[in-house]
Amino acid sequence: MAEFVQLLFNGLVEGSIFGIAALGISLVYSVLKLVNFAAGDFLTLGAFTTFFFATNSHLPFIVAVLLSMLLGVAISLILEFIIWRKLRKSGAGMLALFLVATGVAFVLRQSIALIFGSNSRKFDIDQIKTFEFLGAQIAQAQLAVLCCASVAITVIALFIKKSTIGKNMRAYSDNPSLASVSGINVDRVIIATWTISGAFGALAGIFQGTVQGQFTNGMGLDLLLSILAAVVLGTIGDAYGALIGGFVLGIVMELSTWDALLGGIPSTYKPVVAFAVLVIVLLFKPEGIFGVKARKI
């Protein structure tokens, strides 16, 4: 029982991180029809810049987090202006978008490696402090991440649901041409999308760095597959679906290592579990948990 509670809790924490990162990818896809393969490296960037601001520049942790989110937004917007806007205007197809996103990922990842080196980093946070809950050891850092992530998820879900920009975003993703003739400011919608994606990417990276303790410049890339699985599981382009997909995957991946389930699988295979779940879901319900048709033929 204690182990079950432990794994469930770990799964919730990991799921909240997947959810936040997946939401950014799904939102970008819904508005721009772009699968952002560089998203994983935005996570890495957020963690490394936070480390830099907090540990090297001795800023308060919260300030470092905010600065990193700001930097994530800035880079996302710069890329929008120098690359994505031009590609959209030239009517680039799916392949061009995929490959450019990959190119961006290469450049971003190697820049991080070049600037920060290949050593692993660790936030100046007490990782060892735990308390007992129903027999499980709950780390304070994990609990803090879960709380902050829940707040962030609530805020963003309400923002997309209630705010004018959020409504415009949903309208635009449903029907771009109708939305733009109805007087929706398309540029503002796109900027808002990249802002959310950049800020939440950095935030997810910081959360992951906190939970994981040590992190290297491959962190985001290692997570990208599980995050993409969450995105597809919740139907690409569905922001709420991505959040739920994230939680489902986080919990399934953790529970799959449970001894009581036929001994559980080795924890190194967790990403494989993420995709096994994904493939099974796609086979029987190709539209993802919620949504639209993904099966074409």
Added chain:
Amino acid sequence: MTALMQPGFWVFILTMSGIYGIFSLGLQIQYGVGGILNFGHVGMMALSSYTMAILIISHGINFWIAAAAGVAVAALGGAFLGLTTLRLRGDYFAIVSIAFSEIVRYVIYNSDGLTGGVQGSLAIPVIGENYPSYTDTWDSIMNRARDILTPIFGEIADREFVMAIVVWITLGILLLIVSRIERTSWARVLRATREDDEVPAALGKNVFRFRLQAVIIGSVIGGIAGIYWGLESSLLSPDDFLTLVTFYGWMILILGGATKVKGLPIAAIFFGFLYGGSRFFTFWPFSHLDASQRAYVRIMIIGIVLIILMMRRPQGIFGKRQEMVLE
């Protein structure tokens, strides 16, 4: 700079270009004809080279049978990928195919008993002995060929030289076969499915089956590239098969013009120079960087080339723009 002057280095670049060219040809038949976005192609290379090495080292099987088995396993991998996910929309397939190759890599990484895991050695060598080799048969063939070629070409004809010739002959034969295939009615149906599913389906063509066949053929070609990769590196590591490699293949494909095969060898050579030649960026401003930093810069440059290429000339050097925009 002295290494740049050595012919051996350029022969090595030529061999690598040829292997990447074969690899990319597998993508060509999938995307260039069928419009299928397979981003997990490197998985087929991993399957074939590891299958070959395991069969030779752990089971003592004849090299030729092991190599054929490797290619067959790659074909099975393609069939599995296609059967499970090819019914999905293009963007879904792209994501799931990346996952496929990453899962192959994860399994190789973690199955120490079968593959040697992180060490990449397939088996721990006995102290005082070398890593178990799966290239003995191949090496003896190479050496015999070298002995024949040395009187003709002189000093330059070493093992690498023979390897380059064999790889490029293979690429040439495969190019001929693929361009033959692309003139068949099979390819015309497949090309029609690239533009639109409904019309070929209305004509009674099983779109799914055509696409599946394209993925399997592409996987066989990717598997052949994997065999050469294994023979060239003679020590396999899961890190040889990062998703990065798939994108190298895509870059060659786009450079050469995705819908035509004739640009592919030139694009492969260009990539080979970019990949291998950037090792020698020892001049300013790169002179401030150490060797590992230069490796970062190399991949960064490849990323930048990929971005600029897709923004400025998505049809590649030889391709037709109309065929690329209509995806």
